[in-house]
Amino acid sequence: MTHDPRIEAAALDWVVRQRDPAFEQWEEFADWMAQDPAHQEAYFELAALDAELADLPAPAEPAAPAANDDPADDNIVPFAPRRANRRAWLTGAIAASLVGMVSIGVLNRPSDSYRVETALGETHEVKLADGSRISVNGGSSILLSHADPRKAVLERGQALFHVVHREDAPFRVTAGEAELVDIGTVFDVTRIDGRTVVAVSEGAVVYNPAKDNVRVDPGRRLVARDNGAVRLGAVNPEAVGGWQHGQLVYDGVPLGDVAAEISRTTGIRLRTTPAAASITFRGALQTSTGEANLVDDLAALSGTRATQESGGWTLSK
Amino acid sequence: MDAVLLAHRAQLIRFLESHGAGDAAEDLFQELWMRVTQRPTGPVANPLAYLYRAANNLMVDRYRADRQSRVRDQAWTEARGGMDEAAPDPNAEETLIAREQLARMDAALSALGERVSRCFRRFRLDGIPQKQIAVELGVSLSTVEADLRRAYAALLVVRRQSDDA
Numbered sequence: 001m002t003h004d005p006r007i008e009a010a011a012l013d014w015v016v017r018q019r020d021p022a023f024e025q026w027e028e029f030a031d032w033m034a035q036d037p038a039h040q041e042a043y044f045e046l047a048a049l050d051a052e053l054a055d056l057p058a059p060a061e062p063a064a065p066a067a068n069d070d071p072a073d074d075n076i077v078p079f080a081p082r083r084a085n086r087r088a089w090l091t092g093a094i095a096a097s098l099v100g101m102v103s104i105g106v107l108n109r110p111s112d113s114y115r116v117e118t119a120l121g122e123t124h125e126v127k128l129a130d131g132s133r134i135s136v137n138g139g140s141s142i143l144l145s146h147a148d149p150r151k152a153v154l155e156r157g158q159a160l161f162h163v164v165h166r167e168d169a170p171f172r173v174t175a176g177e178a179e180l181v182d183i184g185t186v187f188d189v190t191r192i193d194g195r196t197v198v199a200v201s202e203g204a205v206v207y208n209p210a211k212d213n214v215r216v217d218p219g220r221r222l223v224a225r226d227n228g229a230v231r232l233g234a235v236n237p238e239a240v241g242g243w244q245h246g247q248l249v250y251d252g253v254p255l256g257d258v259a260a261e262i263s264r265t266t267g268i269r270l271r272t273t274p275a276a277a278s279i280t281f282r283g284a285l286q287t288s289t290g291e292a293n294l295v296d297d298l299a300a301l302s303g304t305r306a307t308q309e310s311g312g313w314t315l316s317k
Numbered sequence: 318m319d320a321v322l323l324a325h326r327a328q329l330i331r332f333l334e335s336h337g338a339g340d341a342a343e344d345l346f347q348e349l350w351m352r353v354t355q356r357p358t359g360p361v362a363n364p365l366a367y368l369y370r371a372a373n374n375l376m377v378d379r380y381r382a383d384r385q386s387r388v389r390d391q392a393w394t395e396a397r398g399g400m401d402e403a404a405p406d407p408n409a410e411e412t413l414i415a416r417e418q419l420a421r422m423d424a425a426l427s428a429l430g431e432r433v434s435r436c437f438r439r440f441r442l443d444g445i446p447q448k449q450i451a452v453e454l455g456v457s458l459s460t461v462e463a464d465l466r467r468a469y470a471a472l473l474v475v476r477r478q479s480d481d482a
Contacts, residue, residue, distance in 0.1 A: 027332075
């Protein structure tokens with residue numbers, strides 16, 4: 001097949017522009033598509049590629065801690081270099097080859113920021129100056145500020161917030177496009193694949209106060225996609241943050257998210273095929289039962305098949 | 318959402334047709350209807366843009382499903398043509414292809430240099446807007462655009478190689 005570079009460039013332009021949740025020029029796009037079947041072919045090829053970049057099983061779960069000079073117990077890294085080598089979707093070997101690369105971008109951020117990063121299966125508790133606590137699950141990254149202890153940016157992964165509530169200075173958590181403001185105390189935030197999931201155990205949280213202004217009460221779970229779609233569901237308030245004690249309870253959560261949470265919490269490399277990822281999962285799991293038992297339980301409860309491969313497991317339909 | 322779907326029926330059908338839906342446009346509109354109404358959504362700022370995006374996703378998903386079944390048929394034929402073994406498990410097959418492709422895509426990105434691959438990852442995996450990436454990396458917006466182009470072009474090459482393999 002021949003590929004016209006001008007058409008490809010135009011198609012890519014559309015794909016990139018459409019990634020912006022605020023993209024609105026759909027009619028102009030339709031005109032372009034209608035002009036030539038070659039436009040359609042080029043666009044679909046690129047759009048499918050783009051979609052699959054999110055679907056590839058490995059990226060969803062952070063790689064094992066890359067071989068690097070990390071002091072074993074020191075999760076708190078000064079806010080600078082070394083980020084590329086922790087990229088979630090790198091395989092170990094490739095990650096190792098990137099060690100030592102300096103990422104320029106972070107240097108522009110305010111110097112009082114610091115980042116807490118955890119490897120899979122490793123949790124870490126941060127105590128803030130105001131008495132609030134943040135439990136950071138494995139495979140996660142969170143950005144905090146010395147100057148302003150009332151804000152946090154969840155870059156990826158999951159964290160449970162025990163916030164000391166202050167009327168005059170609400171605690172703010174940013175995750176992707178979502179902004180959360182506490183009007184209470186205990187809530188869990190997960191950042192995965194362009195989605196932010198908030199589960200509230202005590203008190204309440206307001207999602208995007210300036211725009212959507214959705215209140216999330218105890219026992220509610222909000223899923224906000226970066227494209228703006230928001231969904232509210234139920235969650236057992238007792239189960240929120242259960243990963244802290246190795247107790248994972250799900251009531252209607254996509255299996256892909258369950259697998260990712262297990263990976264973060266236990267360090268077990270667990271992936272799902274795209275078809276299995278969308279299965280709605282209900283059930284309770286104990287992480288203390290051992291790797292094989294845990295994976296077996298999960299497979300049995302979800303009606304999937306678990307295959308063990310080098311360094312991990314795959315659940316398939 | 319039902320009312321919005323009805324009010325914009327003609328536009329949405331035209332949109333599906335522009336994506337090559339042909340005679341199937343009416344059926345696809347029904348599918349779109351199902352998709353949109355079965356998934357409860359929160360407040361939507363611009364309902365028509367939301368529906369166009371949903372229609373676009375529907376057409377891209379269809380293309381991907383077609384493509385995957387083509388790849389699977391081919392893998393099946395090749396496996397049968399090679400040795401008379403038990404049928405390969407399509408899921409295992411896909412996982413394998415995906416993982417191998419991932420490693421190659423990763424290598425291709427890294428080969429483009431730190432700035433390009435970082436730019437791409439911030440954009441595609443972290444969902445950071447181009448303007449912000451430009452600020453982060455201390456480069457111009459057009460550099461970010463050019464980097465994204467190079468990254469996508471490289472990934473497309475990997476994809477096509479895998480398909481031809």
